[in-house]
Amino acid sequence: NAGVTQTPKFQVLKTGQSMTLQCAQDMNHNSMYWYRQDPGMGLRLIYYSASEGTTDKGEVPNGYNVSRLNKREFSLRLESAAPSQTSVYFCASSPRSGQVNQPQHFGDGTRLSIL
Amino acid sequence: GNSVTQMEGPVTLSEEAFLTINCTYTATGYPSLFWYVQYPGEGLQLLLKATKADDKGSNKGFEATYRKETTSFHLEKGSVQVSDSAVYFCALSDLRSGAGSYQLTFGKGTKLSVIP
Numbered sequence: 001n002a003g004v005t006q007t008p009k010f011q012v013l014k015t016g017q018s019m020t021l022q023c024a025q026d027m028n029h030n031s032m033y034w035y036r037q038d039p040g041m042g043l044r045l046i047y048y049s050a051s052e053g054t055t056d057k058g059e060v061p062n063g064y065n066v067s068r069l070n071k072r073e074f075s076l077r078l079e080s081a082a083p084s085q086t087s088v089y090f091c092a093s094s095p096r097s098g099q100v101n102q103p104q105h106f107g108d109g110t111r112l113s114i115l
Numbered sequence: 116g117n118s119v120t121q122m123e124g125p126v127t128l129s130e131e132a133f134l135t136i137n138c139t140y141t142a143t144g145y146p147s148l149f150w151y152v153q154y155p156g157e158g159l160q161l162l163l164k165a166t167k168a169d170d171k172g173s174n175k176g177f178e179a180t181y182r183k184e185t186t187s188f189h190l191e192k193g194s195v196q197v198s199d200s201a202v203y204f205c206a207l208s209d210l211r212s213g214a215g216s217y218q219l220t221f222g223k224g225t226k227l228s229v230i231p
Contacts, residue, residue, distance in 0.1 A: 004158070042119075042204065042223040043159075058218075090158055102208070103149060104219060106158035 002026050004107035006091050012113045013081045021076040021110050023091030030096040032074035033058075033104060034066060036087040043090065049074055051096070081114045088112070117142045121205045121222035128195055128229050136190040136225050138179075138205035146209040148172075148181050148188040149219070153202045162190075162203070195229045202226045 007022045025032065030051045035043040045058030047066040055066050063085060065077045074093075078085060088111050092104040122137040140146065147166045151159040163172030168183035177192045188205060205222040 040223055042221040043219075044221075045218060048218070092159075102217065103161045103164060106151075106160070108156070108158045 004091055004093055004105055006089075006107035006110050008110060009108065010111045012115065013078075014115055015081060015083060017081050017114075018077065018079050019081065020078075021089055021091075021112075022073070023075065023107060024073045025091075025093040025105070026072065027093060027095075027105065028071070029093035029105070030071070031094045031102075032068065033092040033094075034064075034074070034076045035090045035092065036060065036085075037090060037109070038087050046076065046089075083114050086112060086114045117146070117207060117209050117220045119205050119207055119220055119222035121203075121225055123223070123225065124202075125226040125228060128227070130197055130229055130231050131194045132229075134190070134192040134195045134199075134227070136203055136205075136227070138188045138190065138222060140186050140188065140205075140207050142186075142207055142209045144209045146207040148179070149206045149208065150177070150179055150188070150190050151204040151206060151221075153204065153224070155201070159204060195227070197229045197231055200227055200229050 004025045033048040034046040044060045049055045049068040052071045067075045088109045090109050091107045094102045094104045118141045149164045150162040152162045153159045163174040165172040165181035171180045179188050179190045202224045204224045206219045208217050
């Protein structure tokens, strides 16, 4: 039961470098999400994709881009990494976002440090 | 806008003690409420949920009741174990203004440590 798989698990970047965080789910979910988790801040939504072919900004989208490659995969790209983007990034999915009671299923996270 | 406020931690309890983690919310609509748990080094897992007023969610000995009159969803467990040590997040799902879809709003999390 893989659920939501994120790669890589850890990454260290230098300021200005770019990278893509990968996320895949095998639960046939329509909706996918990217969050960042910072100490004392809880989880904040970066971008989401309500369904294949659509993406929308969340609470903290600046400095990020996303691609919903297909129904399974949703990637997060940092074009020019900054130290303020040091965080733990979580991908999540849910059957669909059009219902209020849909829980989300989370991956194990990517721990990203930017020097 | 929507918001979730939960008690700040860390909370340290002895094994078999009673646990309460307070959570209150502000929402414009009729949200569903959730408790998620995060064990060290892992992602968040759904612990329990409640979708309407007076509903009680329960799982693994944890309980929380959706109280619309006090806008609260406090998490309780009668006898905690060392294995319950984790970070607990309260969250609500509501129609975010301008988003066109339901989104989760999280509290900041409460770290629980249970000592033998």
